[in-house]
Amino acid sequence: MADNLRTTPLRLRPREHRTILFLGDLLMGIASIFAALETWRRYNFTVLFNDLINSGFGETRAQELAILRADIEVPFWFYLLPVIWMILLVELYEPHVAGSGRQTTRGVAIAAFFGLAAYSLLFIIRQDPSNLPRVGVGAFLFFASFLTLAWRMFFIRIYKRTGQLRRILLIGAGRAGQTLAELYHSLGTRSFSIVGYIDDDVNKIGKSFQELPVLGVSGQLLELIDTYHITDVVVSINGEIQGETFQTILDAQEKGMEVTRMPILYEEMTGRVPIQHLESDWIIRSFVDGLPVSGFYDLFKRLTDILGALVGLLILAISFPFIALAI
Structure with missing residues (x-):
């Protein structure tokens, strides 16, 4: 799946x-x-x-x-x-x-x-x-x-x-994740939908925090992404991330999933930086968050590829008569 x-x-x-x-x-x-x-x-x-x-x-x-x-x-x-x-x-x-x-x-x-x-x-x-x-x-x-x-x-x-209403899954149902959920429910209208959490604390599975359910553990991330048609994964874990969880996040990102950190989504919703949830390396991570390629670049690259292919086919079609004569 x-x-x-x-x-x-x-x-x-x-x-x-x-x-x-x-x-x-x-x-x-x-x-x-x-x-x-x-x-x-x-x-x-x-x-x-x-x-x-x-x-x-x-x-x-x-x-x-x-x-x-x-x-x-x-x-x-x-x-x-x-x-x-x-x-x-x-x-x-x-x-x-x-x-x-x-x-x-x-x-x-x-x-x-x-x-x-x-x-x-x-x-x-x-x-x-x-x-x-x-x-x-x-x-x-x-x-x-x-x-x-x-x-x-x-x-x-x-x-x-057109599907631009993003469906978000929060990784971590702790304080950072619940802060996002609380802020999400306080917004009158939203440009995305938070589906729920995943958390490796088995005592939280099946429970709801800030009106959002804990859907599973990190090992089920890829399965939950497919089941709930998730478009974005938000890492809302304070402190060190377990190796298995980190590897699962990398696997999801490798398959094209958008991975964002909690402070980035918080800033998007409010225009403010959540100081209480920042870590010591937040400046470096913020720089890395700006590196992913934008949608406009993907669209431009795809159009350029198509245009280049059409030009190549046109040149090939024009060359066919001359190639036939040479043969």
Whole structure:
């Protein structure tokens, strides 16, 4: 059964999820700029058209003149609004927040409110407020809020449906493991699922700690990974790891399993380092934790291999006629 170990083909880490969210938000911000400019232009056209009609111009003539005069002067800073918008969304890039529809909706609403409040304040203190593009900024905030929220909801749905919702098994049901479990249950929404523990203390087998069961001992690690479709193994053992346990962890990692230490997952969930659970060599281990290849690198490498193979086949196909003539 262990030979059928299941792993996720493309592994995306939290920082890569943040990159995807960053690029998506930037794209939505740029789209909002174009939508706001078009709305601004149409608003100017409508106002000019109505003024010309009220001035006695015919509908056809008024439309022609309104089209000619409806051009807008866009200040340079207006094109920087997507960057400002992303700064307002800075709290929405944490994994446990990005996976929550409720927190995402609240975060986007707060960002829109602060953006509107800041611009209103600028409008009040500005000596010549008539030069400020009220319609353009208002339209941008509307489109940015709507598009960003739609994009984030799409991200959450795809994130949960494509297996990116990680299934984690904790190695060690002691103080460190239970700390993770307690923190896990305190989160309103999670970007992963903790299935349970394994522990070599036979007295803990079958019991639950912090609402998570102890599923077996370290010798059953590979079997449990396959049975529960585990994608990540988190080492939550304080102190020295037994030789048999360490070898089992190496076997799982050799088969493609993602192995992480407890402080790394804790920091991912909270943004803080668990000082009370760090060991004297944590700096060296933190450096080693940064060495595994990212999912983006794996994807790029695979695409490069496919592209190279296609180029080779194309060259071979072109060479066949000449090879046949030579023979």
